[in-house]
Structures are given as structure tokens and as C-alpha cells.
Amino acid sequence: MAKIELAKAYEAKEVEDALYKKWEDSDYFNPDKLPGDRQxxxxxxxxxxxxxxxxxxxxxxxxxxxxxxxxYQRMQGxxxxxxxxxxxxxxxxxxxxxxxxxxxxxxxxxxxxxxxGLIAKVRxxxxxxxxxxxxxxxxxxxxCDWSRLAYTFDEPRSKAVNExxxxxxxxxxxxxxxxxxxxxxxxxxxxxDDELEYETRKTTVYTFKYSDTFPIPIATTRPETKLGxxxxxxxxxxxxYNHLIGQKFTVDVGAENPLVITIIGDKNxxxxxxxxxxxxxxxxxxxxxxxxxxxxxxxxxxxIGKDGRMLPAAGKDYVGLTVLEAREKFVNWLKEKxxxxxxxxxxxxxxxxxxxxxxxxxxxxxxxxxDVNKEIAGRGKSLKDLMREAxxxxxxxxxxxxxxxNPERFHNIYLQWxxxxxxxxxxxxxxxxxxxxxxxxxxxxxxFYSDVTPETCPKCESTKLRQDEDTLDTWFSSGAWxxxxxxxxxxxxxxxxxxxxxxxxxxxxxxxxxxxxxILMTTYTLDDxxxxxxxxxxxxxxxxxxxxxxxxxNGLDPLEVIEKYGTDALRLSxxxxxxxxxxxxxxxxxxxxxxxxxxxxWNISRYILSTVDDATIIKDAPEAKTLSDEWIMSRLEQTAKxxxxxxxxxxxxxxxxxxxxxxxxxxxxxxxEIAKIEKDKDEILLYVLQNLLRLWHPxxxxxxxxxxxxxxxxxxxxxxxxxxxxxxxxKLMDKVKxxxxxxxxxxxxxxxxxxxxxxxxxxxxxxxxxxxxRMVKAILIAGDKAGLLESQQDVLMKLARLEKLEIVESGExxxxxxxxxxxxxxxxxxxxxxxxxxxxRARLEKDLVEAxxxxxxxxxxxxxxxxxxxxxxSVVDGERAKLxxxxxxxxxxxxxxxxxx
RNA sequence: GGACACAUAGCUCAGUUGGUUAGAGCGCACGGUUCACAUCCGUGAGGUCGUAGGUUCGACUCCUAUUGUGUCCACCA
Numbered sequence: 003m004a005k006i007e008l009a010k011a012y013e014a015k016e017v018e019d020a021l022y023k024k025w026e027d028s029d030y031f032n033p034d035k036l037p038g039d040r041q042x043x044x045x046x047x048x049x050x051x052x053x054x055x056x057x058x059x060x061x062x063x064x065x066x067x068x069x070x071x072x073x074y075q076r077m078q079g080x081x082x083x084x085x086x087x088x089x090x091x092x093x094x095x096x097x098x099x100x101x102x103x104x105x106x107x108x109x110x111x112x113x114x115x116x117x118x119g120l121i122a123k124v125r126x127x128x129x130x131x132x133x134x135x136x137x138x139x140x141x142x143x144x145x146c147d148w149s150r151l152a153y154t155f156d157e158p159r160s161k162a163v164n165e166x167x168x169x170x171x172x173x174x175x176x177x178x179x180x181x182x183x184x185x186x187x188x189x190x191x192x193x194x195d196d197e198l199e200y201e202t203r204k205t206t207v208y209t210f211k212y213s214d215t216f217p218i219p220i221a222t223t224r225p226e227t228k229l230g231x232x233x234x235x236x237x238x239x240x241x242x243y244n245h246l247i248g249q250k251f252t253v254d255v256g257a258e259n260p261l262v263i264t265i266i267g268d269k270n271x272x273x274x275x276x277x278x279x280x281x282x283x284x285x286x287x288x289x290x291x292x293x294x295x296x297x298x299x300x301x302x303x304x305x306i307g308k309d310g311r312m313l314p315a316a317g318k319d320y321v322g323l324t325v326l327e328a329r330e331k332f333v334n335w336l337k338e339k340x341x342x343x344x345x346x347x348x349x350x351x352x353x354x355x356x357x358x359x360x361x362x363x364x365x366x367x368x369x370x371x372x373d374v375n376k377e378i379a380g381r382g383k384s385l386k387d388l389m390r391e392a393x394x395x396x397x398x399x400x401x402x403x404x405x406x407x408n409p410e411r412f413h414n415i416y417l418q419w420x421x422x423x424x425x426x427x428x429x430x431x432x433x434x435x436x437x438x439x440x441x442x443x444x445x446x447x448x449x450f451y452s453d454v455t456p457e458t459c460p461k462c463e464s465t466k467l468r469q470d471e472d473t474l475d476t477w478f479s480s481g482a483w484x485x486x487x488x489x490x491x492x493x494x495x496x497x498x499x500x501x502x503x504x505x506x507x508x509x510x511x512x513x514x515x516x517x518x519x520x521i522l523m524t525t526y527t528l529d530d531x532x533x534x535x536x537x538x539x540x541x542x543x544x545x546x547x548x549x550x551x552x553x554x555x556n557g558l559d560p561l562e563v564i565e566k567y568g569t570d571a572l573r574l575s576x577x578x579x580x581x582x583x584x585x586x587x588x589x590x591x592x593x594x595x596x597x598x599x600x601x602x603x604w605n606i607s608r609y610i611l612s613t614v615d616d617a618t619i620i621k622d623a624p625e626a627k628t629l630s631d632e633w634i635m636s637r638l639e640q641t642a643k644x645x646x647x648x649x650x651x652x653x654x655x656x657x658x659x660x661x662x663x664x665x666x667x668x669x670x671x672x673x674x675e676i677a678k679i680e681k682d683k684d685e686i687l688l689y690v691l692q693n694l695l696r697l698w699h700p701x702x703x704x705x706x707x708x709x710x711x712x713x714x715x716x717x718x719x720x721x722x723x724x725x726x727x728x729x730x731x732x733k734l735m736d737k738v739k740x741x742x743x744x745x746x747x748x749x750x751x752x753x754x755x756x757x758x759x760x761x762x763x764x765x766x767x768x769x770x771x772x773x774x775x776r777m778v779k780a781i782l783i784a785g786d787k788a789g790l791l792e793s794q795q796d797v798l799m800k801l802a803r804l805e806k807l808e809i810v811e812s813g814e815x816x817x818x819x820x821x822x823x824x825x826x827x828x829x830x831x832x833x834x835x836x837x838x839x840x841x842x843r844a845r846l847e848k849d850l851v852e853a854x855x856x857x858x859x860x861x862x863x864x865x866x867x868x869x870x871x872x873x874x875x876s877v878v879d880g881e882r883a884k885l886x887x888x889x890x891x892x893x894x895x896x897x898x899x900x901x902x903x
Numbered sequence: 904g905g906a907c908a909c910a911u912a913g914c915u916c917a918g919u920u921g922g923u924u925a926g927a928g929c930g931c932a933c934g935g936u937u938c939a940c941a942u943c944c945g946u947g948a949g950g951u952c953g954u955a956g957g958u959u960c961g962a963c964u965c966c967u968a969u970u971g972u973g974u975c976c977a978c979c980a
Contacts, residue, residue, distance in 0.1 A: 011942065200978095207980080221980060235980090272979075280980045289980090351978070411907065415975070418906075422976070510975085545915080547973085579916050579928085584908075585973085587915060595928065598942040609939030651919085659917070659927070671944080761946090767934095768946040774935055803937095856924055868960035877922050877961095884924090 006611040006712050012604035014568025017708045022140055025707075030721055032147045033081035033500075037721060044075035044082040045503040047484045047533070048146065049516070050154060052091035053128040054098045057138040059542050059550060059576070059588060060509065062560040065142040066573040067507055067539065067654060072145055073700035074649045077724040083500065085487045086139065086146035088132050090155035092435035092476035093197075097189060097357045099124045099434075112190075117433050124434045128155075141561060143569050143703050145720070150496075152487040154479040155436070162486035163436045163479050164453040166527050171440075171451050175373050175385065175526075176428070178440075178449070182284075182291040183427050185365040187310035189358035191431040192369055194475060195424060196514055198353035198362060205350045209277065209343040210336045212253040212263060218243060219343055220281040223350060225336070226328035229257040229316045230305035233282035235293060238267035240278055256335060257305070257317040264300045268293055285366045288424075304366055325363075370429035370438060370472065378526070388525040389420050389518060403502075403531045405521065408652065409583040412513060412538050419514050428475045435473030442468055481519035484532040505652075506533040509541055510583065537652050540585035542576075547587065563593055570702035571597035577654045577701065599662065600705050603698065606670050607709045610691050614684040619715050620692060624685035626731045629738070629794065631686055633753035634673045637664055638690055639727040645697060646724060654701075661697055669694065672757060679800045688713075693725040742789045755787060756794045758824050763802035766820040766831040769845060770838060777805035779832040781816050784809055787827055821898040822849065823891045828898070843902055850895040857888035 029035040033043065046068050051061055068084055076082035103111040103123065111120055132153065139146060152159060170176040184193045209221045218234055236243040246265040254260040270289075271280055284294030285304040294302055305316040312320040312328050320328045336342040353362050374385045388397070393413060397403035407413045429438060439453045445464035450456075458465055479486070484503050488496040502524075508516060517536060524532035544550055550557045563572045574596035580586045611617050626632035641664040648657035669690060677683045692713065695706040699719050710719035735750065742751060763780055772778060780802065784791050788811045791798065799807050819830035820842055860881055863869055870878055 008939090010940080223980080275979055277980085282980095287980090289978095348979080415907070418976070514975095581917080589915085591929065592915080594942080598940095601942045602940065605940035605943085607939085612939075653919085655917075656919085663927085670939085674939080765946060771934080774937090774945080852924085859924085863961080866960060870960080872960045873922070880922085888924090 005613075005615075006617050008604065008608040008611060008709075008712070010608075012568070012601050012705055012708075014570065014600075014704060015565070018141075018143070018564075018569055018704045021704050021707050022143060025145065025718065025720060026140075026148065028718055028720075030076075030718065031083075031145045032149050033083040036076070036081060038079065040079055040081045042080045043500055043504065044072065044078075044080040045500045046072055046084045046505050046507070047487060047503050048084050048086045048144075049506075049508055049512075050087040050089035050152070050480065050483065051135055052089050052094055053131040053135070054091050054094045056131065056134050057142075057560060059558055059560055061138075062142055062572060063539070063542055063576045063580075064507060064509075065139060065144045066576045067537075069142070069144045069573075069703070070577065070654055070700045071505060071507075071649075071652065073703060073720065074646075074724065076145070076720065077696065077699065077722060079723065081499075083150075084144065084146045085150050085152065085500075085503075086136075086144075086148065087152035087154070087483070087487060088135060089476065089480055090128060090153065090435065092473060093189065093191060093193075093357045093430060093432055094476070095128055096120075096124055096432045096434035099127050102127075112433075121433050138561065141564055141569060143573065145703075150487065152483075154476070154483070154486075158489065158492075159479060159482075159486045160436055161453075162482050162490055163474065164439050165491045166478075166482055166523060167439055167474075168451050168453070169527065170372065173379050175376060175378065176370060177373060178368055178370050179425075180366060180368050181371065181425075181427075182286070182288050182364050182366045183369050184353065184355075184362040185308065185367070186355040186358045186360055186362050187308070188360040189355060189432070190308065191358075192367075192427050192429060193355050193357075193362060194427050194477075197356050199356045200351040201354055202349055203352050204347055205352075206345050207348050207350075208333060208336070208345045211341045211343065212251070212255060212261070213341065216251055216253055216263070217246060218265075218279045219277045220279060221276045222281055223348075224283075224286070224325075224329070225332045226312070226316075226320070226325050227283045227286045227305065228281055229255060229261075229312075229320060229328075229332065230285050230303040231261055231263060231281045231283050232303060233264045233266050233284075233293065233297065233300040235266050235268040235271050235280045235282050236278065237271040237273040238269065240271075240273040242273075243279060256319055256332075257303075258315050261303075262301070264297070266293065266297050266300065286364045288364060291364075291366065302366065306363055306365060308365065308367075310363060369427050370440075370470075371425040371427055372522075373425055374423055374522075375425075385522050385526060386420055386423060389423075389521050390417060392521045392525055392531050393417070397525055397531050398529070405531050405533065405536060407536050407538065409538065412510065412583065416513060416518065419518065423518075426475075428478050429470075429472040430475055431472055433473060435476060436479060438470040438472050438474060440470040442470070444468070477515055477519045478523075480516060481523035482527070484520060484524060485528060490528070501528070502531050503533045505535045505537065507537040507539060510538050511541065513538065535652075538583050539580070540583060542588045543585055545587055545589040558588070558590070563590075567593045567597040568600065568704070570600045570705050574599065574658065574701055578658050580655050582652065599666070600702055602666060602670065603694075603702075604705060604709065606665070606674065606694075607691060607712075609674065610687045611712060614688055616684070617688065617713055619713050620685055620689040623728055623730055624689055626686075626729060626734045627682075628680055628734070629750070629753045629756070629790075630673060630676045630680065630797065631683070632729060632731045632734055632750055634668065634686070634690060635727065635729040635731075637668050638693055638725070639729055642693065642697060642725040642727055649700070658701060661694075661701075665694060665698075675801060676797055679797055693727065695719060696722050696725050738793065741793055743786075751787075751790050755790065755825060755827070756797060759791065759798060759827065759829065760801045762822050762824050762829050763798075763804070763831060766822060766829070767803075770820050770831075770833055770836065770841070772833060772836060774803065777803060778834065779806040779808075780804050781808045781810070781819070781830040781832070783812060783815070783828040783830075785811055785826055787825075791827070815897060815901050817901055819901075821846065821901070823894045823898070826887065826890060828894050839902060843899065846895055846899045846902070850892060850899065853888055853892040853895060857885060857892055860885040860888060 072082045072084050100111045108114055186193055205223050207221050207223050208225050209219055211219050238244055247267045249265050251263045252260050282290045282293055284290050284302040303315050305313050307313045312323045314321045355362050377384055391397055393405050439451055441450055441452050441456055443459035443464050444466035446462040448459050448461040450460055485501050488501050490497055520532045544556045571593050575592040626635050641660055645657040645660045695710050699706040707719045788809050792809045816830050819832050820837055821830050864881055
């Protein structure tokens with residue numbers, strides 16, 4: 003077989019697309035098509051990216067970690083799968099398209115295009131982005147099972163959404179209610195509590211009285227809403243006011259009708275804060291609305307409309323004004339009437355819509371909700387209970403069905419969030435999304451579920467029917483993602499085989515949005531958990547720690563990074579140095595480093611392929627013939643085990659560190675150099691390289707698969723097994739036993755001693771500024787290590803560039819040499835008069851001080867009886883051995899110093 | 904107001920149940936055109952692990968307090 007020449011540098015661009023196609027064509031991304039007897043499943047539901055934009059670095063990061071996990075598990079012999087998909091992202095997408103349309107001059111898209119017309123526009127946009135994103139995911143090398151590609155808004159997923167709605171509606175968990183909700187005036191739609199972003203703003207808090215005779219002053223930041231006040235709440239323990247509880251006061255503040263203000267008691271009122279009393283506006287505050295629900299007779303007066311302007315109930319002076327205009331007018335009126343007391347600037351959090359960006363109004367209206375506290379028929383628990391159970395006792399108390407959250411700290415954050423959870427408002431007044439499958443009959447007022455257009459009312463057979471205008475919150479459909487993607491509600495094979503899914507990863511920013519809702523939907527619908535393990539990751543930040551954002555213009559397009567450095571380099575740089583739950587910084591130098599490493603691996607392969615006689619696959623571990631062989635094989639064995647251990651724990655970064663160290667330091671910098679000296683190592687070189695490719699494949703699939711293809715293997719690397727190496731060294735033991743005077747039980751000595759010796763010799767050269775081309779002589783006084791070192795003479799001489807090397811057990815110390823001590827070996831480098839005596843003395847003295855200090859520390863530690871008594875014997879013995887070596891080293895250094903002359 | 908995270912070499916970060924002379928990459932210094940790789944190699948200098956206490960034979964690691972940074976939740980009426 004001819005020798006194989008690789009290009010001098012790895013050119014990612016030239017091979018990646020073809021390799022991805024090769025993988026896709028193999029069908030191995032589909033676990034049903036994987037060869038061999040695979041018992042276990044490993045399933046990841048891909049968090050579906052929103053069709054609002056194109057993929058950014060955050061997506062690239064998620065793709066990288068998912069693909070590392072799934073490729074590793076595939077190599078572990080599992081039926082491994084990533085189920086890919088995209089999210090129609092209801093509000094986000096419609097908001098995006100509407101704003102694009104406005105930029106094109108269509109000022110009121112909903113009116114001008116109508117429902118069908120606007121939906122068509124959004125659909126066009128969404129379909130376009132879907133295909134762009136799928137292309138990007140493929141560029142990342144992600145091994146998704148494309149035959150199972152899903153979309154939250156496609157036919158099967160809509161079916162699942164309707165079926166869940168039907169069940170929850172039948173169970174009374176979904177209800178229509180008149181409640182205060184978050185309303186975006188700009189978006190003309192509700193938002194759930196979680197879709198709010200809080201901004202700190204300065205605002206004025208005004209203190210005033212409703213009338214001259216009203217007994218309690220009230221403070222507010224929203225004076226205009228006071229036109230709809232119906233009560234004042236005080237703490238029942240507040241002796242200033244509690245005698246007033248139950249009294250009613252009629253005040254005229256200029257609203258349409260005089261207000262009847264009832265004094266009510268509420269334990270939550272802080273009597274030490276402000277005036278100790280709260281004006282209650284049931285229509286425009288969630289908390290006040292809750293008070294109203296407990297005291298319905300106080301009444302509720304909405305004064306602000308959906309357009310953000312004052313309603314007739316606010317009075318003829320106010321109707322039609324914006325809230326800010328009304329605020330100013332009302333404050334002026336208070337001042338005129340001498341009801342105004344004071345004002346103060348404070349910092350205040352206001353909720354804004356995360357999609358439309360405007361300050362949301364709290365408005366009371368009829369909306370659809372999911373009741374999280376109601377007991378579910380036949381199950382004796384609420385949705386909240388189910389959401390808690392899944393992460394604590396296990397679903398239905400089943401310990402096998404506990405969701406493990408990694409890192410653990412998010413466990414409590416999640417539970418705390420559930421405690422604060424209110425009923426989930428699921429209806430949105432936009433058009434892009436799953437339309438609520440509820441119908442109203444005009445003749446008999448029946449409200450009923452139907453997922454198709456019904457011909458007649460099931461109750462009165464009337465044909466005067468209309469469907470609810472609203473659509474569902476996008477998280478309603480994504481909550482069902484792990485099972486809607488597997489064919490539910492059909493009785494599918496996939497559901498039996500692949501649900502619950504195995505592993506889920508997500509950013510902490512969607513923990514509540516998504517994880518909580520998946521748990522809610524799945525435990526309710528399937529009576530099971532959606533996944534077993536969740537890995538929470540942080541966000542990527544720029545080098546200065548700021549978020550990547552469009553407005554800052556500091557974003558990096560993953561595709562551009564791939565174009566410049568290759569996908570493998572991008573993947574590696576995204577994952578390296580990242581720990582679960584923590585943010586990490588990403589910048590181009592990191593990618594450059596990763597690209598350099600990928601190229602290093604390429605060049606290692608290039609060298610091996612060009613030197614071996616027959617570049618073929620080595621199936622069985624070759625016999626170690628030399629100490630260095632044994633060393634590299636054991637290091638390979640260790641590395642495969644420990645890197646696998648990291649990956650089993652989803653410690654991706656840890657695995658990368660171990661693999662990098664082995665690849666560069668051990669294999670390239672030492673073993674390849676040794677191979678040039680010892681020769682005749684084709685089999686081991688190929689074997690280590692091929693296993694190295696297996697170990698690296700999950701992280702950098704393209705370059706490894708490309709190199710693998712040069713060996714004429716039957717299989718693609720992606721379905722090769724994760725290495726299990728057993729070092730064969732019996733013949734070597736027989737060979738060296740006599741040379742090294744080993745007894746039967748003794749282990750092979752470590753090759754590390756040879757490495758240390760070489761490093762020390764190099765150090766002596768470098769410290770004395772010896773021209774690297776110059777060959778020098780060295781003497782090693784090595785005691786019982788002499789035999790070992792002698793057997794490695796060739797390696798020592800070539801790597802340390804020696805022209806002569808003497809190794810003795812003991813003997814006369816040579817004069818005028820640069821000298822040092824390592825692991826009981828005295829090392830002398832004969833610099834033939836080039837030695838700088840003063841510099842040498844200084845260096846030796848420094849070494850000596852250090853050794854003595856170290857020895858003294860150990861001595862004191864061992865002199866401490868408490869230590870010897872309490873510490874485990876192994877630790878004490880370890881310290882004793884260290885002390886002995888340090889003392890010996892110090893002695894030898896002293897002699898070397900005196901020999902300097 | 905409540906909670907959580909982070910603070911380790913100039914920079915970005917590892918450090919897994921308490922026992923290492925505290926590590927890596929980049930950067931820096933010095934030296935290298937050795938026929939795999941300058942997208943490289945060799946050698947080296949940099950840290951009293953934010954601060955103060957405590958527990959322990961022993962603390963980067965556990966506890967308490969404190970400072971700084973960041974995040975989440977609640978929210979003032």
C-alpha cells in the first residue's frame with residue numbers, strides 16, 4: 003500500500019459539507035437504522051429554535067453540547083437520537099413580521115391584511131427561516147434524526163395541542179375567567195407573568211386624600227387609576243385605622259360616579275410603610291384584584307381601556323386621555339382641591355412586554371387560564387403538586403421517575419418559582435398560533451370544545467356558532483415537545499421506545515418558561531416525566547462580560563466563524579472551559595486556539611500516515627515492546643477511561659482537557675519523538691491514533707471522520723465504539739525483568755523518570771544558554787535506577803541532544819558541571835568550560851533553599867503527634883516518603899554546590 | 904426586601920466527597936528554519952486562592968461575618 007500524503011494544513015471548508023452528507027446518507031442519525039445490538043436508548047429533544055431569526059452563538063453552543071453527548075452515547079452502543087425541530091414562537095414571530103411590515107409602510111398590518119392575509123405573511127416568513135435554520139444546524143455537524151423533524155405548528159403537533167386542551171378543559175383545569183392580566187397596548191395582547199421584563203425607572207409617588215373628610219391619606223405612583231378605587235386596605239392590627247374597617251365613604255374625585263370606598267382589613271398591608279394604608283384599585287392591579295376576590299362587595303371599576311386610554315367610567319374630564327395625560331390632570335385637580343399632600347421621587351420596577359417592549363397595563367378581562375391549584379379529577383393533586391413531585395419524591399412517588407437537575411442549585415430556584423406561580427394565562431389576542439379550539443353557540447350560550455369546525459351546537463343543534471378568536475401561548479405547544487415530537491397522541495412505536503427522553507439541556511433563562519411547562523404538560527397528560535436529566539447551562543458573553551446583542555453590535559455569526567476557522571474549531575472553543583450553570587465568555591482568540599489544536603491533530607495524523615508502511619485499521623491492541631510503548635498505551639487506557647467518566651457526568655470541558663493533554667503532551671511531544679528514535683512502531687502509532695480519533699470524535703466530528711477515512715475502514719467513525727484499551731505487556735516484562743532486576747511481583751517502572759531526566763537536561767542546557775545544535779556530554783548517577791536509564795540510553799541521548807552519556811550507580815562526582823537532582827538521580831551536564839559558575843551557584847542555592855524549606859515543612863508536619871495519630875496511614879506514609887526524597891535531594895544539592903569549586 | 908452564583912497567575916478559566924510543593928490555555932521572557940506541524944517546538948518567570956474570624960492534626964475546598972460583581976424572585980402601595 004502506498005504511503006498517504008495529507009495536505010499540510012487541515013482545510014475544514016473543503017471536507018465538512020461532504021462529510022455531513024455522508025453521515026446523513028448513512029441513516030445512522032436515525033437510531034432505528036443503527037447497526038449492531040443496541041439495548042439502551044439515549045434521546046435528546048432539541049430545544050426548538052424560534053423561527054423569528056437565524057441561529058446565533060447560543061444555538062451553536064447548544065448544538066455543540068447536544069451533539070457531543072449524543073455522539074458519545076452512540077459510540078457507547080446506544081440507540082442515540084436527537085429529535086430536531088423549530089418553534090413557531092407565536093407572539094415573537096408575529097411581532098417581528100408586523101414590525102417588518104410597518105417598516106415597509108403597512109402601518110396597521112392587522113387591519114390592512116386581515117386575519118388570513120397576515121397569517122400568510124407570517125407563515126412565509128417562518129417557513130423561510132425554518133429552512134435557513136435547518137441548514138445552519140447541519141453546518142454545526144449536529145447529528146439530528148431529520149426523518150423525525152418537527153415543528154410546533156405543524157399538523158401532528160397541532161393535534162397534540164388540541165388533545166391536551168380537550169383533556170384539561172374536560173377536567174376543568176382550563177377555564178375562562180374575568181381576571182386582571184398583563185396587557186400590551188402596543189401588541190394588543192396579553193402576556194403571561196413570565197413574559198414580563200422588569201425595568202427600574204424613576205417615578206413619582208404622590209400622597210393625597212380622596213376628600214377633606216376621608217380619614218386616611220393614600221400614596222400611589224398611578225394617580226389616574228385612583229379614579230377606579232373601591233376600597234382602602236389597612237392592617238387589621240393597626241390601631242390607628244382598624245376601628246374603621248367595614249366603614250364606607252363616598253367621595254367625589256371627578257369620576258363618572260362618586261366612588262364608594264370601603265375600608266377593608268388585609269394582613270399583607272405593612273403598617274410601617276408609607277401611610278400604612280393602601281388604596282385598592284381592583285381593576286388595575288393583580289394584588290388589588292385578589293383583595294377584590296376576597297371581598298367582592300367592594301366592586302370593581304375599570305377606568306383604562308385596551309387602547310391605553312381612559313374609559314368613560316373615569317369621568318367626562320378624563321375619557322379618551324392617555325394614562326399619562328390623565329395622571330397629570332388628576333394630580334392638578336388634587337392640588338386645586340387641597341387634597342394633595344406631598345410627592346417623592348422613588349426608583350420603581352415596571353413590567354414591560356419582552357416582545358413588544360412597552361410597559362404593560364394591568365387590565366381586567368375575560369381570558370383563558372390553566373388552574374394550577376385545582377385538584378385534578380381522580381388524582382388527588384394539583385398541577386402544582388405534579389410539578390413539585392417530579393423533582394422531589396419522583397412522579398407519583400416513584401423514585402425511578404425523578405428529574406435530576408444539574409447543577410443542583412437550580413432545584414431550589416425551580417421550587418421557589420412554583421410556590422409563586424399563579425394561574426397561567428394561555429390566551430393571546432394575536433393570530434399566529436394554535437387557535438383556541440373552543441366554540442360558542444349564540445342561541446343557547448353553550449361553550450364547547452371542538453378541534454374541527456362543528457356543524458351544529460351539541461346542545462341545541464343551532465348552527466349559529468363561532469370559534470374563539472384567540473390563540474394559545476406558544477409555551478402551551480412547546481410544553482408538549484418531548485412527546486408531541488414522538489407522535490403522541492397516536493399510539494406510536496416511538497412513544498413506547500423513546501419516551502421519557504433521556505437528557506435535556508437548556509439555558510437557565512428558560513428554566514421557568516420551558517422546563518416547568520414541560521413537566522406540567524407531561525406529568526398531567528402522560529402520567530410520566532418528560533426527561534430524566536436536565537443540564538442547565540449559562541449564556542455566552544463577549545470577552546468584556548457583556549451579553550451579545552444586536553444593539554451593541556458585538557455579535558459573532560456562527561457561520562462566519564465556521565467559514566474562517568471550521569466547525570470543529572467552533573465547537574471545541576464553545577465547549578472548552580464551560581461548566582454547568584455558569585456563564586462563559588467567547589471570543590475569537592479561543593477559536594483560533596481550537597483551530598490550531600485541530601490542525602495539530604491533523605499533522606499528527608499526517609506524520610503517521612506518511613511513515614507507516616501500511617495505513618490500515620489496527621483492531622487489537624499491539625504488544626508493548628519498549629517502556630515507552632507501555633507508557634503510551636497505559637496513558638491511552640487511562641485517558642479513555644477518565645474522559646469517558648467526564649462525559650458520563652456531562653463534564654464536557656473536563657474531557658477536553660484530558661484529551662488535549664494526552665494528545666499534545668504525551669502523544670505528539672513525547673511519543674512521536676521517541677518513535678523517530680526507537681523505530682518499528684507502525685502498529686502502536688496507528689492504534690493510538692485510531693483510538694485518539696474515536697476519543698475526539700464527539701467533539702470534533704469532521705476532522706476525525708476525515709482522517710479516519712484514510713485507513714480504508716469499513717465503518718464510519720461515528721458508529722465506532724468508544725475505546726476500551728487493555729495494555730499488553732507480558733513479553734516486555736519478560737524481556738526487561740533481568741535488565742531492571744525486577745522480582746516477580748514488581749511492577750514495571752514508570753517511564754516518567756526518563757521524561758523527567760530529559761526535561762532536567764534540557765533545562766540545564768537552556769539555563770546555561772547552550773546552543774541547541776551543540777552536542778554535550780552528561781553523567782547520571784542514578785543508584786538503583788541506573789539499569790532503567792541505561793535501557794533508555796538512546797532515547798535520553800537523542801532527546802537531550804547528548805554526544806555522550808554515562809550512567810552509573812554511584813561514583814565520583816564530576817567537577818565543573820552544571821548539575822541538578824531529580825527523584826534521587828544526580829544529573830551532570832559537562833558544558834566543556836561554557837559554564838557560568840556564578841549563575842550555576844545561584845541556581846543551585848535557590849534549589850537548595852527550596853528543598854530545605856520543603857523538607858522542613860514536612861518534618862514539622864510529621865513531628866506533630868496529632869497529625870500522625872489522626873491522618874490516614876496512607877497520607878502519613880506519603881508524607882514520610884516525600885520527606886525522605888526531599889532530604890536526599892538537599893544533601894545531593896549541597897555536594898553539587900561544593901563540587902562547583 | 905428574599906435567594907442564588909461568582910471572586911484562584913497580566914487575561915479567560917479548571918481545581919469532583921478537606922490530605923498536590925495550587926493547574927491549563929492565551930499573553931510575557933529567553934532560545935530554536937531538527938525532513939508532521941511557526942496554525943510549531945524547547946525552557947522559564949508570574950498566585951500568602953477577595954478580606955477577617957472559626958472548625959480541624961490538616962482548609963482553595965467546610966462554617967460565620969464582611970467587601971465587590973452579576974443574576975433571579977418579590978415588591979412599596
